[in-house]
Amino acid sequence: MNSGKTARRPLRNLVTDIGMRAMNGGHRMLLAVTGGRLGWTIGTMQTVELHTIGRSSGLRRSTMLTAPVHGGGRYVLVASKGGDDRNPFWYLNLLAQPDVELTIRTVTRPFRARVASSAEKAELWPRIIAAYSGYGAYQDKTEREIPVVICEPRP
Numbered sequence: 001m002n003s004g005k006t007a008r009r010p011l012r013n014l015v016t017d018i019g020m021r022a023m024n025g026g027h028r029m030l031l032a033v034t035g036g037r038l039g040w041t042i043g044t045m046q047t048v049e050l051h052t053i054g055r056s057s058g059l060r061r062s063t064m065l066t067a068p069v070h071g072g073g074r075y076v077l078v079a080s081k082g083g084d085d086r087n088p089f090w091y092l093n094l095l096a097q098p099d100v101e102l103t104i105r106t107v108t109r110p111f112r113a114r115v116a117s118s119a120e121k122a123e124l125w126p127r128i129i130a131a132y133s134g135y136g137a138y139q140d141k142t143e144r145e146i147p148v149v150i151c152e153p154r155p
Contacts, residue, residue, distance in 0.1 A: 016084050028064060040105050045131050046070050049103035050077065050151075052093035062103075063090045068131035069124055075102060075111070076124055077149040083141030091147060102151060111151040121148045 030038055040047050045066040054061050069076035079091040094100055094113040101108050116124060128148070129136045139146050 013084075013086065016082065020081065020088070036106060042066055043132065046075070046104065048075055048077075049108075050090055050094075051101040051103070051108070052090055053097045055093050055096035061090065061093060063088075065090070066132065068128045068135070073153045075104075075151045076116075076128065077113075077151065078128055078135055079147040079149060080135055080138040083138035083146075085142050085144055087144070087147065091149065094149065099154065100151065110154045112154045113149050113151045116148040116150050120150065124148055 045068045048065055048067050049062050050065050051060055051062045053059070065077050067075040067077060079088050081088040095115075098113045100111050100113045102111050125148070135146070
């Protein structure tokens with residue numbers, strides 16, 4: 001017999017996924033209505049549009065994300081999904097196909113995405129939390145180890 005918590009999980013997952021899509025749509029709308037004058041940063045964080053290839057569909061997918069740590073052409077993304085117990089779809093896509101593109105302030109460039117090693121994550125995590133403390137709360141909310149993704153330029 002399913003517990004009430006297990007029975008509510010599919011509905012909670014659906015609500016989370018719809019909420020993520022709505023936030024993404026709102027972000028895109030802000031960029032569109034302001035002609036790109038607003039929305040390319042959130043606080044101190046750079047925002048990027050990540051373009052992946054759908055692991056099942058083979059279609060180009062894109063999502064707006066923050067890059068709490070960036071520099072030297074490298075962008076760091078956090079696969080938090082707001083502390084959900086599931087990895088974000090964009091993360092699963094880049095695991096299947098690590099050649100991605102990032103749009104930064106209307107310029108789209110090719111990158112290679114990879115999951116940070118444990119040592120890299122340990123070095124990056126304090127900087128990620130300093131940029132947005134919410135990432136720490138997301139990690140506390142889930143038993144899943146939130147992956148950190150490093151995107152480096154490719155030719």
